[in-house]
Amino acid sequence: MEHTNMTQHISRRYNQELEDIRNRVLAMGGLVEQQLLDAMTALEKLDGSLAEKVVERDHEVNAMEVAIDEECNLVLARRQPAASDLRLVVAVIKTITDLERIGDEAERIARMVGSMAEADGANRLFTQIHSLGQHVRRMLRGALDAFAHLDTEKAVDVWSEDRAVDREYESLMRELMTYMMEDPRSIPSIFKAIFAARAIERIGDRSSNICEYVLYLVHGKDVRHTRLDQQKIEDQD
């Protein structure tokens, strides 16, 4: 009887640790979402001080990644998780890498603001980028929701959305190219817009990665590099 109690006690503590890791990933996701929102707002309003805030807060994202990574390693070493618990820990280790890099992309977007503030026609460029940014923000939110509720249907939806983002990005690039040809003096500021758009598109890729980890976590097998994935690559051409 005492043994059973002890086992239950340990198993409760262990479940709490896993729950704690999940919650910390969601908190990290929340901060990264805020960083992306702030970076996009700073870009649209040419708000230099908001952009600076994004740059300064990036180290908080990094610190969260390191802390969660360490906790995962402790759990792997101490608890020797198996089956779905093991997949959770592995999925978390991968997810936080992508979240941290999404934070880096948000920082990159914010760093464009200062140098664009004075550029000619910057407003016109930002309107184009705005819709891509909204789209990608919805993807990130969806990926975090899918992770929070282990919702595979949502994960597949968000994952498929990446193709639409890629198409939107390609069409934006063609538009920027046309602007350049029409008015070569605008080339330097359009270059900045290209890099901001590229950073946003990467965030779509990484949100889609997180959805892959959710599918791996729930189904227990690797769904990457499947026929669907192949199709995605072909569609991009």
Next chain:
Amino acid sequence: MEHTNMTQHISRRYNQELEDIRNRVLAMGGLVEQQLLDAMTALEKLDGSLAEKVVERDHEVNAMEVAIDEECNLVLARRQPAASDLRLVVAVIKTITDLERIGDEAERIARMVGSMAEADGANRLFTQIHSLGQHVRRMLRGALDAFAHLDTEKAVDVWSEDRAVDREYESLMRELMTYMMEDPRSIPSIFKAIFAARAIERIGDRSSNICEYVLYLVHGKDVRHTRLDQQKIEDQD
């Protein structure tokens, strides 16, 4: 006595499994190096059939990632590795993700070849990109060497090299921007060159990630987001 033999036997098998994983990562690294070399060669020689070969072989890289990932998960579940063995498995899981994505970038470079082949002045653009490509290929080789010999000195060297690649990339971008302004008709082909250069620069980032995992593996703590890393980001501005 019999028990000791059994333990030694199990431990020998376990060591063999870890060694096998390491070797498979190096084999995957070799294939990814070849893909990058072929993609660069196809780009420089505008060799469409070599480019096609790169695109076709990408699924081999993907299959290797999935297989190694599965083996890592099996070892985690069955052997419950601790300390440096655990760090090896975690470092491998992260390393193969970056190797797979380097493979994707090589595929992206190869896919540029077809559409660039007819572009005006394509040769001039490729000469510029060639040197960046050589630099990044040396980084990837160095990262794989550092992983193979757990050589932390080499890992730090390659990791620092990423700053030089970033500077070379920025200067290439400025040059491409000047070409565009001089001859707006060249804008469409220069756009392709920009994306190829971007893919190459990303391979530098990912090689540098692999070096971080080697440092984590050897030193047992996270060296990312350190003061040095912060300095790197500031230098990029």
